[in-house]
Amino acid sequence: MEKQVRPVFTLELGHKILPGLVTIGKYDGTHPCLTAATNTDKVLIHSPHRKNTSSVGKIIQSESNKEIAILNINQAITALVTGLLIPNEDKDILIIGTPTNLLVYHVHDNKDIFYKECEDGVRSVTIGTFKNFKTPVVLVGGNSSIHGYDHKGNDVFWVAIGDMITSMILMDYDKDDTNELIVSSEDYNIRILKGDKIVTEHNETEVVSGLIALPDQKFAYSVSNGTVGVYEKDIRLWRVKSKNFAVAMHEYDLLGQSSTQLITGWSNGKVDCRIMKSGEVLFKDSMCAGVAGIVEGDYRSMGKTDLICVSTEGEVRGYTTTKTMTGGNSSVEQNTIENLLSQKQALLMELKHYENNVKYNSNASNETESYEASGVIPSNTRLQVVVSTSNGEKGQKPRIELYICTNNSTIIKAVIIFAEGIFKDESHVIHPETSKLSSDMLIPLYLPRDNPVDIHLKALIGYPSSIQFHVFEVTKQLPCFSMYAIKDALDAANKPKGHVQFRINERLQRICMWINQNFIFPTEIEVESEPNLVVNIQCLRDNTDLIMEFEISGKVTLFTDNMFLAADLIQSLSGYLKLENLESKASFVQEESNLKHLMQKLSDIQEARLKLDTDVADRLGQIRNLIIRAEDSRINDVKEMMDHYHELNKVNKELINGYNIKTQNYNEGIETMKKINNIIQKASRLRVGQNSAVMINHCRNAIKNNNIEGLIRIIRTGEL
Amino acid sequence: MELQLSRVDYTVVGVANKNCVRLLTGSTPKEPQKVAIADSEGILQVFSVKKDDIQIHFKTLPGPKISSLKISGTTGSSHDKVFIAAGNEVKGYTKKGKLFLVFDSGMTENIHSMCVLGNELFLCGKHVYNHFRDCKDVGSYLCGDIIVDVIAFYMVKTRRLTSLIACEGRMIRVLEHARVTASMEVESSPTVLHVYEDDDSKTVLFGTIDGKIGILDVEGLQGFRRWLISNEKNVGPILCIDSYDMTGNGAKNLILGRQDGNIEIYYVNVHDNMDSTCLIFVESCNESIVSLQCGIVAGQGYDEVLAVTYSGRVFGLTTQVTDANFDGSTGSYVFSNDTSMKISKLKADVEELQTKINKERERYQNSTLSNSFMDLSAISLIPVNYTLILDRKTATYVLILEVPTPIDNILIECNLKVKLLDVEKNTAVISYSETEQSGKNSQLLATYRCQVNTNCIELKIQTTEGEKGILQAYVSPVLQPKCSRILQFDLKALSLHYRVNEYDDTNRPYSDLKLTGTFSLAEIHNWIGQCLPEVPEKPQINDGQLFFQSSLVDTVLICAYKKGEAEFKSDNITTLCILKEILSIEATKKKTKIDISLNLNDDCIDHVLKIIEPKLFEHQTCLRDRELNQALNELDIAEEENVKYLSERYRALLLKNKELEEHFRKYPDYLERIYSSIIDLYISYNKLKGIQAGRHKINQIRINLENNYSYHNIISIFKPEIID
Incomplete structure (x- = not known):
């Protein structure tokens, strides 16, 4: 059971706060101010320690509450971060992101440090030292790429990610005294970047929504399906899933232990405190509304920071390190006893089962009741599970097939498969009609993505009339490239045109091992007498072909029109062979023409945007004119006033139309940009290590100069 | 909360039932009392608590499931005789554990509930009520309804011996000399009866399946008087009641144990309905509280509530403030001597069991590897405690499932389109599985994956009327060897109707549906049972009339039927339409010829x-x-x-x-x-x-x-x- 910690202060902000957009900053260098985004597109700064209240510039002082100041943004706020940015200054800078702009604002001096239009949008922001930059940089994660700015607003860094960036943190991941960037994006990935180079990738089952850095090379992540977990280096220490999702995470020593604990704020208002290493819950509290954010700051001027939780309804609770628990003095002993009793109970129950089993067996011949009803099965009942691929005969969709059967007359009443990321929810149930119960079952599976998946199968075994079933549990790992089936040799004419070529110095035997580990083939691939190893494969998702040619000389060619697949294969292979670097030559005609097309489209969109902007300016002028004239005629000629207002209405409608077009244009722009970045990102994954980083660098330059031909050349060769 | 109580765990017994724990009267008041407890494994034990340690006075060998345990004594002497009912036998033990009575009641049914009052013994099976005096049969009564509880007492004014039986069909019957003197209709099914005694009056209270406490006027034979505790927040069914002065101010409080695991203590005044009831203590233990009694158990002079949960946990909520064992200098807890003794003893117990289990596990594993076809894997049925109740206010069903050991997952399957609603306190992760659209297949397949240490789970199910179906729940506990218990629930075609004893008859226009044919009374009764919930098992002997009300739209349905003829009256045409369809299907199944005539009233x-x-x-x-x-x-x-x-x-x-x-x-x-x-x-x-x-x-x-x-x-x- 949980220990008890009571809040040391509570207050009401009186505003509704958007989840995830809460931060705290020392804008004058000493006093922390809680800063949050409200649901009315405003930034609220709560400064309980300020002496003189003066409203100057952007900040508007609230009338009802002297401690609260409001900053009007008038655009949806997507990111809110504070941090030290300007060298040699101890005042925190507030960074506000909107879907199109980035505002870096000096609250204390009330001045904009810079205001930038970000074409790629702003989805998440972090601040800190990174790479070899001497001063802190602002890293802005957009819809498909990350941009870095220095304190003057100069663009100093760029990397393509390929999907919307949901969260970023800077931390020393490999203990080399420089920060690495950990990025989570909407394609379910967590990537760790060292400069331009991707060091590690973790794949989760849903969109990763939040990351926080923890000490000792650990970081915590939260997933939009309600999972929270902790990684230590490459290893996931633990994860838990609940039906609510985690909005905010923070590390804080709440319970006065020598190390900090992970504090999580949930969408249903629950706040819990967990041991970082195991995820065990030590403390729980609940706020009246969903948690919006958790921050840490010396809010009581005690010289010690407190943990501050903010709810979406504007309720603020402060907690502090509490050693002495209030209330429930004997709770520790009581808990120990309760736990032990629970254990004892479970053991007694299990023992009873075994005893009854023995009794039943010794007395089996005398049992009059039908043993089928009570779920008694022969003790040597076994469950067999076979995984295979099917090309989809008889009009069925190509798929993976899971065949399970028992070894006697028992039937399979139902099968529950728990797996993440391959079903709509986390489980899939097969419950045959009573008339169709049998001792074997074929379960089709369809994996949407190329990732290894663990499936936990629970089969209910018994007889049709049983009221209790034995549960057989089997765990299987489906390899990364499960959705690919081997194919007979195909004619040269149909060979896919796209290909990627590279050299590896590795025996073919090891490559065979890689293939056998990562594909489901009916028989293991072996090196035959032929000098080269050629594998013909069919993708079960779209029936396209993949040919892998491994020559004895070390030359490898992968023929496929799917560049993404080629990239995945290269990453998997190089990971298996532990390659540091890999250089490759690629030719994906389709992607190249796609890219050309997209680049063209993007510049069209940008042009159109300019035109639309001038249109809006035009209409605004018209409107101003019309209002003045209409109000003029109110005095002189009422009839004319009506005409003017009618006209105004018309212009207004046009303006709204124009706005709609603009939004569409904007969305299209975002979408195009995302596709381009996605291609670049995948192309970089055709290379490994330094080569990949170099390529990204070249791409940045090519895009800056709008050099389409150059970009394509880079994708082909990795060099400019 | 006015009351501060702290929980102390004592021990564990087997799966427990209602009426399974009692306290023996001590020789002097304020002296710790002995605890008598019986479980479904047939073990009766009497223990007392000394210095946080359990001292067992005696313990019987396992036997048939004990359904009731009562304490009594001859008038004048202290109440220290323990009576247990198992099968159709009653056994009596002295407090020392000496068996002084074995009485075969000769009843055809197993004893379900029991009441002992001096030399009077009242036993009830499912339908039979029997009264014995000095073990001699003095009368019996056969009830069409299922009897859930029995109590007996001497009336204050007349000094006459009166007994009350609570019946599932919303009826509490008063019996004298085994003859019904009054039938009291109540609004929802009673679950438990209790006599609240103070000064010189006795008040009969009853708890209901939907969590209410009502007062009956038995002396005046007026029937239901009023609700003492109405159920605003819809917490689970009442399983046990006790009255005891917990606050020490001379007035008795009411202590309730509910199926959802809440123990609640109320301040009540049964005589004055202007004096409102108020909740003074609540403790939630996540497991249903099947039985409780108040008294002095551990600490001399300290009142406490002794409660037993379904899984057999025995614990107390005591007024004694446990010592703060907080060591200020080190900032950590030190266990008091008594407690650490207790803990180390428990630890040793657990370890011993663990080694025993390991051996057994290995043996079981080996048997699964052998090739002999003679060996069988027989795991005893996992007990599951369940209730499915209709919440009338929201017209949804609440399904409570409870297992004496933590649940791993639950699979819900239904052949009707029903909806599972979110229950806030349910922390399990729900996951829907795609269903095949064609044929009579499952329309709903969902799994609940429970978080650690979930013994009890509450689900909310929204049904629609029109078709009947079956909801199946597969409950799989974490316990090894893994098993899954299947439970089936009938969802009736008119599932959102509930039975009423009376209804507001003013200005309702009726349409009616008449059925004639060659069917027997039992047949038509059975057919109605297929359509509507809460239909008694057997046709009621005299009236042959049933009333129902819809929880969604408040319309009524009146069924009047006898052999060869049935008439259904309702103000809702949809109800009659559904009824017509289902009845013709049922009749066709039986190949019975029926004529249906319908009289539609446009009003x-x-x-x-x-x-x-x-x-x-x-x-x-x-x-x-x-x-x-x-x-x-x-x-x-x-x-x-x-x-x-x-x-x-x-x-x-x-x-x-x-x-x-x-x-x-x-x-x-x-x-x-x-x-x-x-x-x-x-x-x-x-x-x-x-x-x-x-x-x-x-x-x-x-x-x-x-x-x-x-x-x-x-x-x-x-x-x-x-x-x-």
Whole structure:
């Protein structure tokens, strides 16, 4: 059971706060101010320690509450971060992101440090030292790429990610005294970047929504399906899933232990405190509304920071390190006893089962009741599970097939498969009609993505009339490239045109091992007498072909029109062979023409945007004119006033139309940009290590100069 | 909360039932009392607590399941005889453990409930009530209903021996000399009876399946008097009641144990209905509390509540403040000597069991590897405690499943389209699985993966009327060897109806459905049982009439039937339409020839629309208010300045935010259900007239309902002829 910690202060902000957009900053260098985004597109700064209240510039002082100041943004706020940015200054800078702009604002001096239009949008922001930059940089994660700015607003860094960036943190991941960037994006990935180079990738089952850095090379992540977990280096220490999702995470020593604990704020208002290493819950509290954010700051001027939780309804609770628990003095002993009793109970129950089993067996011949009803099965009942691929005969969709059967007359009443990321929810149930119960079952599976998946199968075994079933549990790992089936040799004419070529110095035997580990083939691939190893494969998702040619000389060619697949294969292979670097030559005609097309489209969109902007300016002028004239005629000629207002209405409608077009244009722009970045990102994954980083660098330059031909050349060769 | 109690765990026994624990009267008051406890493994044990340690005085060998345990003694002497009922036998033990009585009741049914009063013994099976005096049969009564509890006492004024039986069919019967002197109808099924004694009066209280406590007027034979505790927050069924002065101010408090694991202590005044009941203590233990009694158990002079959960946990809630074992210098806890003794003893116990289990596990594993076909894997049935109750206010079913060991997952399968609603305190992760659309297959497949240490889970199920079906729950505990227990629940065609004893009869127009044919009384009774919930097992001997009310639209249904003839009257045509369909299906199955005649009363349409109207308005207003509220919140209302400009109504609305959210959480989709009940009414009305309801018309009704509801609009679609 949980220990008890009571809040040391509570207050009401009186505003509704958007989840995830809460931060705290020392804008004058000493006093922390809680800063949050409200649901009315405003930034609220709560400064309980300020002496003189003066409203100057952007900040508007609230009338009802002297401690609260409001900053009007008038655009949806997507990111809110504070941090030290300007060298040699101890005042925190507030960074506000909107879907199109980035505002870096000096609250204390009330001045904009810079205001930038970000074409790629702003989805998440972090601040800190990174790479070899001497001063802190602002890293802005957009819809498909990350941009870095220095304190003057100069663009100093760029990397393509390929999907919307949901969260970023800077931390020393490999203990080399420089920060690495950990990025989570909407394609379910967590990537760790060292400069331009991707060091590690973790794949989760849903969109990763939040990351926080923890000490000792650990970081915590939260997933939009309600999972929270902790990684230590490459290893996931633990994860838990609940039906609510985690909005905010923070590390804080709440319970006065020598190390900090992970504090999580949930969408249903629950706040819990967990041991970082195991995820065990030590403390729980609940706020009246969903948690919006958790921050840490010396809010009581005690010289010690407190943990501050903010709810979406504007309720603020402060907690502090509490050693002495209030209330429930004997709770520790009581808990120990309760736990032990629970254990004892479970053991007694299990023992009873075994005893009854023995009794039943010794007395089996005398049992009059039908043993089928009570779920008694022969003790040597076994469950067999076979995984295979099917090309989809008889009009069925190509798929993976899971065949399970028992070894006697028992039937399979139902099968529950728990797996993440391959079903709509986390489980899939097969419950045959009573008339169709049998001792074997074929379960089709369809994996949407190329990732290894663990499936936990629970089969209910018994007889049709049983009221209790034995549960057989089997765990299987489906390899990364499960959705690919081997194919007979195909004619040269149909060979896919796209290909990627590279050299590896590795025996073919090891490559065979890689293939056998990562594909489901009916028989293991072996090196035959032929000098080269050629594998013909069919993708079960779209029936396209993949040919892998491994020559004895070390030359490898992968023929496929799917560049993404080629990239995945290269990453998997190089990971298996532990390659540091890999250089490759690629030719994906389709992607190249796609890219050309997209680049063209993007510049069209940008042009159109300019035109639309001038249109809006035009209409605004018209409107101003019309209002003045209409109000003029109110005095002189009422009839004319009506005409003017009618006209105004018309212009207004046009303006709204124009706005709609603009939004569409904007969305299209975002979408195009995302596709381009996605291609670049995948192309970089055709290379490994330094080569990949170099390529990204070249791409940045090519895009800056709008050099389409150059970009394509880079994708082909990795060099400019 | 006025009361501070702390929990102390004592021991574990096997799976426990109602009426399984009692305290023996001590020699002197304020002296710790002995605890007598019986479980379903047939073990009776008597123990006392000394210095946090359990001292067992005696313990019987396992035997048949013990269904009831009572304490009694001859008048005058202290109550120290333990009586247990198992099978159809009653056994008596002295406090030392000496067996002094074995009495075979000769009843045909197993004893379900028991009451011992001096030399009077009352035993009840499922349907039989038997009264014995000095072990001699002095009378019996056969009840058509299922008997759930029995109590007996001497009336205060007349000194006559009276016994009461609580029956599942919403009836509490008063018996004297084994003859029913009064039948008291109550609004919902009683679960437990209790005599609240104070000074010189005795008041009979009863608990219900939907969590209420009512007072009966037995002395005046007036029947149900009033609700003492009404059930506002809809917490689970009442399983046990005790009255005891916990606060020490001379007045007895009421202590309740509920199925949802709550132990609640109330301040009550049974004599004055102006003196309102108030809750002074509540403790939640996540497991159903099957039995409790108050007394002095551990600490001399300290009152406590001794409670037993379904899984057999025995614990106390004591007024004794346990010592603070907090060591200020090190900032950590030190266990007191007594407790650490207890803990180390427990630890040793657990370890010993663990080694034993390991051996057994290995043996079991080996047996699964052997090739002999003679070996069998027989795991005893996992006990599951379950209740499925209709929550009338929201017209949804609440299913409570409880296993004496933590649950791993639950699979819910249903061949009807039913909806699972979110229950806030249920922390399990739900996951829906795709179902095949064709045929009679499962329409719902969902798994609940439970978080650690979940013994009990509550689900909410929303059904629609029209077809009958079966809901199956596969409960798999974490316990090795892994098993899954299947439970089946019938969902009746008119699942949202509940039985009533009386209904508001004023101004209801009725349509009726007449059934004649060559069916027997048992057959028609069975058919009705297929359509409606809460139909008694056997036909009631005398009346042959059943009343039902719909929880969704408040219409009534009256069933009057006998051999060869049945008449159904309802103000809701949809109800009759469903009934007609199901009855003809049932009759065809039995190959019985029946004639159905239907008498449609057009006033029913107007009437039903009129009774739905207020609900419709209420929920529509709520919906609109919520939309407005959300819009208002978009305004920057935080500034007081701005609030001033709002109208009175809007300002009030702003404050209602939470209420509105609560409303929608409580009644999800309610408006949609009201809409479809009106549309169903239209469809069935036309169907009974022999017309296929047009899609166009149905859409028209829907549009009218959603956008501009008026009684006139709707009725004109129902009855176009009125307009012409």
